[in-house]
Each structure stands twice: as structure tokens, then as C-alpha cells.
Amino acid sequence: MSTTKHSFQAEVAQVLHLVTHSLYSNPEIFLRELVSNAADACDKLRFEALNQAALYENDADLRVRISFDEKAKTLTIEDNGIGMSQQEAIDNLGTIAKSGTREFTSRLTGDAKADSQLIGQFGVGFYSAFIVADSVTVETRRAGAAASEGVRWISRGTGDFEVEAIERAARGTRITLHLRDDASEFLNGWKLKSVINKYSDHISLPVQMEKQEWKEAEEEGQPGAMVKTGEWETINQANALWTRAKKDISSEQYIEFYKGLSHDFAAPLAWSHNKVEGATEYTQLLYIPATAPQDLFTRDKQAGIKLYVKRVFIMNEADALLPSYLRFVFGVIDSADLPLNVSRELLQESRDVRAIRDGNTRRVLAMLEQLANAATASDADAITDVADKNEADNTENDETGALKESEKYAHFYREFGAVLKEGLGEDFANRERIAKLLRYASTASDTVSVGFADYKARMKDGQKAIYYITADSLSAAQSSPQLELFKKKGIEVLFMTDRVDEWAMGFVNEFDGTPLQSVAKGAVDLGDLQDEQERKAAEEAAEHFKPVLERLKQALKDQASDVQATTRLVDSPACLVVKDGQISGQLARLLKQAGQAVPDTKPVLEVNPEHPLVKQLEASPQFDDLAHILFDQAVLAEGGLPTDPAAYVKRVNAMLLGASA
Numbered sequence: 001m002s003t004t005k006h007s008f009q010a011e012v013a014q015v016l017h018l019v020t021h022s023l024y025s026n027p028e029i030f031l032r033e034l035v036s037n038a039a040d041a042c043d044k045l046r047f048e049a050l051n052q053a054a055l056y057e058n059d060a061d062l063r064v065r066i067s068f069d070e071k072a073k074t075l076t077i078e079d080n081g082i083g084m085s086q087q088e089a090i091d092n093l094g095t096i097a098k099s100g101t102r103e104f105t106s107r108l109t110g111d112a113k114a115d116s117q118l119i120g121q122f123g124v125g126f127y128s129a130f131i132v133a134d135s136v137t138v139e140t141r142r143a144g145a146a147a148s149e150g151v152r153w154i155s156r157g158t159g160d161f162e163v164e165a166i167e168r169a170a171r172g173t174r175i176t177l178h179l180r181d182d183a184s185e186f187l188n189g190w191k192l193k194s195v196i197n198k199y200s201d202h203i204s205l206p207v208q209m210e211k212q213e214w215k216e217a218e219e220e221g222q223p224g225a226m227v228k229t230g231e232w233e234t235i236n237q238a239n240a241l242w243t244r245a246k247k248d249i250s251s252e253q254y255i256e257f258y259k260g261l262s263h264d265f266a267a268p269l270a271w272s273h274n275k276v277e278g279a280t281e282y283t284q285l286l287y288i289p290a291t292a293p294q295d296l297f298t299r300d301k302q303a304g305i306k307l308y309v310k311r312v313f314i315m316n317e318a319d320a321l322l323p324s325y326l327r328f329v330f331g332v333i334d335s336a337d338l339p340l341n342v343s344r345e346l347l348q349e350s351r352d353v354r355a356i357r358d359g360n361t362r363r364v365l366a367m368l369e370q371l372a373n374a375a376t377a378s379d380a381d382a383i384t385d386v387a388d389k390n391e392a393d394n395t396e397n398d399e400t401g402a403l404k405e406s407e408k409y410a411h412f413y414r415e416f417g418a419v420l421k422e423g424l425g426e427d428f429a430n431r432e433r434i435a436k437l438l439r440y441a442s443t444a445s446d447t448v449s450v451g452f453a454d455y456k457a458r459m460k461d462g463q464k465a466i467y468y469i470t471a472d473s474l475s476a477a478q479s480s481p482q483l484e485l486f487k488k489k490g491i492e493v494l495f496m497t498d499r500v501d502e503w504a505m506g507f508v509n510e511f512d513g514t515p516l517q518s519v520a521k522g523a524v525d526l527g528d529l530q531d532e533q534e535r536k537a538a539e540e541a542a543e544h545f546k547p548v549l550e551r552l553k554q555a556l557k558d559q560a561s562d563v564q565a566t567t568r569l570v571d572s573p574a575c576l577v578v579k580d581g582q583i584s585g586q587l588a589r590l591l592k593q594a595g596q597a598v599p600d601t602k603p604v605l606e607v608n609p610e611h612p613l614v615k616q617l618e619a620s621p622q623f624d625d626l627a628h629i630l631f632d633q634a635v636l637a638e639g640g641l642p643t644d645p646a647a648y649v650k651r652v653n654a655m656l657l658g659a660s661a
């Protein structure tokens with residue numbers, strides 16, 4: 001029979017080199033990876049067989065079997081799942097398809113020790129076999145194919161692998177690892193059982209091993225030994241984790257299950273496991289991760305929800321089951337009502353799916369509220385109270401690094417806050433709940449910790465609005481000229497520095513009856529907070545200043561839609577504002593960078609009649625230059641660039657020279 005040689009894809013070779021040449025911190029994870037692949041292969045067969053029962057070839061008892069041979073030093077993992085054709089074996093085992101492995105390779109640092117620790121945390125799928133084996137043989141046949149279409153795939157974990165056609169009566173895949181000398185601990189039934197219990201207990205299929213029994217030695221005085229009986233016994237619980245009663249599942253088991261789902265190496269921040277009954281029945285197990293994946297902001301990032309129907313796996317990334325702004329959530333939904341042959345298209349239209357999606361959304365928001373409450377509650381009693389109220393939810397798990405319960409929400413918000421904000425525009429029904437979960441830095445707090453409710457609680461007497469400013473960064477927000485009056489009067493202003501903020505705020509006009517007002521939009525109306533005397537003085541100044549304003553308007557007619565005197569500035573000569581309902585300069589810049597069309601609206605230039613520079617205007621022989629400098633500086637102060645930077649520099653230099661002459 002002909003054998004063909006193939007080279008591994010470059011990334012695979014890189015992973016294999018690392019796996020075989022570096023120390024590894026956690027060798028046993030290879031078993032988790034291989035058993036999980038075997039279980040996936042069985043799930044795939046079960047799914048395909050829904051429409052094509054013949055694929056079972058009269059053997060519908062799906063299972064994974066693990067056996068070992070001490071003499072030959074081999075360990076074998078065999079499943080009767082979907083199997084692979086020759087081409088599939090070449091493609092699947094010679095290139096990297098899986099996202100977890102791709103992320104793994106992207107995080108490699110080149111430092112062998114750090115990288116090998118990464119392997120332990122991530123797992124590198126099939127290739128983790130080479131952590132313990134110096135050669136790996138895969139024999140497989142795809143379900144439904146003829147016995148003559150079997151395949152043997154062999155590799156020593158170097159640059160290439162060999163493939164040949166074989167006869168294989170059994171459907172599915174057998175992976176034989178020839179263990180290295182330093183991995184002989186895995187030639188032991190107890191060891192294997194304990195590893196499987198740790199990592200693969202939640203798998204819904206039976207994982208079986210050959211039964212062993214203690215046998216006394218025939219000759220007296222000789223030690224007895226464990227001998228194989230030839231029977232298979234199931235060594236895991238073999239019922240899917242989410243189908244078990246909550247009281248029978250430990251935190252460690254929930255966390256392990258999450259890691260398997262997400263390929264995340266950190267424990268989740270919180271999870272919630274519920275059996276939902278009523279018009280639509282389903283089991284829901286949802287997790288909030290502690291760290292954001294790298295692709296969180298790519299447009300087609302899907303929710304990590306696996307859909308099962310009556311325990312049969314249907315699909316990964318069932319994005320119809322959660323709104324896109326909760327795409328960071330991982331979990332499993334097992335529906336009792338959906339048809340087994342449900343497709344993605346059908347999912348979009350199903351009423352049951354809508355009910356599940358609403359239920360999931362409410363549940364995730366409730367978990368977040370619980371974390372947020374724990375962050376606000378100052379004493380430990382209050383925190384326990386919150387946790388006790390809903391025993392189904394677990395937000396208390398010590399394993400999430402050293403995070404205290406009260407720190408988790410801030411951690412969550414740093415990672416996912418910007419995504420949550422998308423919900424303001426996406427989920428009308430839950431807008432208020434989402435708004436309550438938002439946090440910002442402000443003139444009163446450098447950390448992102450102020451919610452609208454906190455803000456309201458410390459509003460000044462007579463204050464009628466919640467004030468905020470959008471900017472590119474915290475420091476840009478902090479030094480915005482628009483804040484000057486607010487700072488002087490001690491009125492708190494929220495800093496919104498995420499790209500999504502201005503768009504998101506377009507959907508929120510008020511919080512709990514109090515209007516939200518950008519300090520860079522429309523007129524400043526501090527209502528009762530403005531001193532009557534100040535107001536009068538300002539009006540008089542403006543009146544006196546009218547002729548200068550007219551000249552400024554004329555000089556800047558191509559740049560500014562209007563020029564007005566303002567009381568909002570204290571130390572700065574001028575700032576830009578836009579009219580209510582218009583997009584800010586900051587958002588316009590963001591949109592332009594993203595290549596989007598931006599309506600060409602001119603801002604209003606507001607000038608501070610009390611500022612010495614502005615006072616000089618009237619008598620200045622260089623009125624025009626000064627006017628342009630004022631405008632360009634206002635653009636610079638909000639993080640923009642003058643339309644003609646060179647002209648700006650020229651004008652400023654001319655002024656400087658004039659001043660020094």
C-alpha cells in the first residue's frame with residue numbers, strides 16, 4: 001500500500017517543536033484534549049445521523065475507550081464517532097483550524113518556560129499528544145465509508161507526517177500514543193482514572209476503560225497484581241454536567257466545564273445554572289468570563305453558546321440565543337422544545353428561541369447586577385446577603401485569581417464594559433437595566449466607578465441634569481475647556497472615553513427622570529445653579545462684546561457656524577461646541593478614521609469675553625490671525641488637528657515674534 005509524506009503547516013510545526021522540546025508544566029492535559037475530541041466526534045456523528053440513521057452502522061452506542069499496554073508502552077484512545085476520510089485527516093491533523101490553538105500561537109513569547117506554561121493553560125488540541133508521546137498513530141474511518149477507506153496517519157512530531165490507506169472495519173478513530181519514558185505514569189489504570197475524573201467527568205458520553213481486578217499470585221509468597229478482565233467499565237459520570245442537580249456539582253466541576261467550553265485558562269467571574277420551566281422549557285448554564293478574547297470587537301464575533309436539544313448537540317456559537325452585546329458570555333442551552341433538525345435560519349424565526357434569548361439576557365443582566373451590588377456593598381454581610389438570595393447563581397468562587405467578590409465587577413467592566421454599552425442601542429426593553437450597570441470616571445473620581453445612580457445621589461441642590469463629556473482619553477476629558485465652569489462650581493461631570501460612548505448616549509436621554517446633558521453640546525444651562533448676578537454680568541458683557549463677535553463670525557465664516565460669548569469657560573479663551581443633536585468633533589473624527597461618511601457640520605465657536613487674549617482682539621491689528629488661532633486652538637484642545645496645521649504654526653510664530661519684538 002502506498003504511503004505519502006506530508007509536511008505540517010508552519011504554525012503546527014512551531015507548536016509541535018515547542019510541545020516536544022520544552023518542559024511542560026501540566027502533561028496530563030493531553031488526555032483532556034484527546035477525550036474531548038473523541039466526544040466531539042461522537043456528537044458530530046449523532047447530529048449527522050439524525051437525518052441519516054445508516055451512519056450508525058448498527059452501532060448507536062457511542063463511547064470513548066481508553067486502554068494501555070505496559071509492555072509496548074502505548075496508550076490508546078478510541079471512539080466510534082464520525083471518523084475522518086483521508087483528506088480530512090490530512091487537513092485536520094496537519095493544519096491549525098481551531099481558534100484556541102491560533103490564539104495560543106499568537107501568545108507565544110519565545111521564552112520556553114513561559115510558553116510551556118501556556119500549553120498547560122490553553123491546551124493545544126490534538127497536538128498535545130506529543131507532550132507525552134514520541135510517536136502518534138491515528139487510525140480512522142469515516143462513518144458511512146467502506147472498510148477499505150480506512151486511513152493510517154503517523155507522525156513523530158517533527159516536520160512531517162505519513163498517511164496511508166488501510167482496511168478498517170470499525171468506524172471512528174483510534175489514536176495510539178507511544179509514550180516517552182518520562183511519561184510512563186500514564187500506563188497506570190488509577191492514574192488514568194483520576195485524570196479523567198478531573199477533566200472529563202462532565203462529558204455526556206461514557207468514557208470506558210478495561211476493567212482490572214486484583215489477583216493474588218499463584219505461587220505463595222509472590223505479590224499479587226491488577227489484571228485486565230476483558231470487560232469495559234464506564235469511569236465517568238457520563239451525564240452532561242448541566243443535566244445534573246446543582247447540589248451535585250462542585251465549583252471545581254463548573255470551572256473545569258467552563259474551561260472546556262471557552263478554552264480560557266482563567267476561571268470565570270460568575271456562572272448561573274437554571275432549569276427554566278413554563279411555556280418554553282430549557283436548561284441554561286451561563287458563564288461570565290474574566291478575560292476578554294482578542295476578537296471581542298470584530299464584527300462577526302459570535303456568542304460562545306452551545307445549543308443542545310434534549311441533550312443532543314446541535315451547534316456551536318448559537319448566536320440567536322443571546323443579543324450581540326452579550327457576546328462575551330459562554331454557556332450551554334439545552335432545549336426540550338426545539339426540533340432536533342433545527343437550522344440556524346429556523347433559529348432566527350422560532351418563538352421558543354426568542355423566549356430563550358430573552359431569558360438568557362435577563363439572567364446575564366441579573367448576574368451582572370449581583371456582581372455590581374457586591375462591589376457597592378461596603379460590608380461583608382451585605383455581600384453574603386446578595387449571594388444567598390439566589391442560590392442558583394454562583395458569583396463566589398475563590399479560584400478567579402485573587403479577586404475579591406467586591407472587585408469582580410470592576411474587573412468585568414474593564415474587560416467588557418464597552419461591549420455592554422452597545423446594549424443601549426440594541427436592547428430597548430432592557431435599556432434601563434443596562435444603564436444602571438454602566439460606570440464612568442468623573443471630575444470626582446479618577447477610576448471608572450461612578451454609576452448614574454451614584455452621580456444622582458450626590459447632585460447639588462438645584463442641579464437639573466446629569467452632565468457628561470465625551471473625549472478620546474481620560475486626560476483629554478479631564479483638561480477639556482468645557483469643564484471649567486463646572487469645576488469652578490463643583491458640579492460633577494462624567495467622563496465618557498470609550499469609542500462607543502457618544503453613539504450609545506444617543507439612545508439615552510435620561511436616567512431615572514433626570515435628563516443627561518453633554519457639556520460640549522448646546523447652550524450651558526446650569527439652571528438654578530447659575531448665580532443671578534453672574535448671569536446679568538455675562539449678559540452685559542455679551543452685549544458689549546457684540547461687535548467683536550460679528551467680526552469673528554465674518555473672519556471664521558468658513559470654519560464656524562456661529563461665534564458666541566460664553567460663561568462656560570474660566571481659564572481658556574475659546575472652545576468648540578456642537579448644537580444639540582449634532583455629532584461631536586470627536587465622533588466625526590472616529591467615523592472618518594473608520595472610513596465612514598460624516599455630515600459636514602460646522603461647530604459653534606464659543607469665546608470667553610473675560611480672557612485677556614479675547615480682550616486684546618478688539619484693538620489688535622492682526623484680528624484675523626488671532627481669530628484663526630483661537631479657532632485652531634479650540635480644535636487642538638479637544639484632540640483634533642487644525643485643517644491647515646502649517647498655517648496655524650506660521651500664525652503663532654508671527655505672533656510670538658511680534659510679541660518679542
Ligand SMILES: Nc1ncnc2c1ncn2[C@@H]1O[C@H](COP(=O)(O)OP(=O)(O)OP(=O)(O)O)[C@@H](O)[C@H]1O
Pocket residue numbers: 033037038040041079081082083084092093097098099100101124125126127172173
Ligand atoms: N477523534 C477524532 N475524530 C474525528 N475527528 C477528529 C478527532 N480528533 C481530532 N479530529 C479532527 O481534527 C481537528 C483538529 O483537532 P484539534 O483538537 O487540534 O482542534 P479542535 O478539536 O478543532 O479544536 P476545538 O477543541 O477548539 O474544537 C478537529 O477539528 C477534528 O476535525
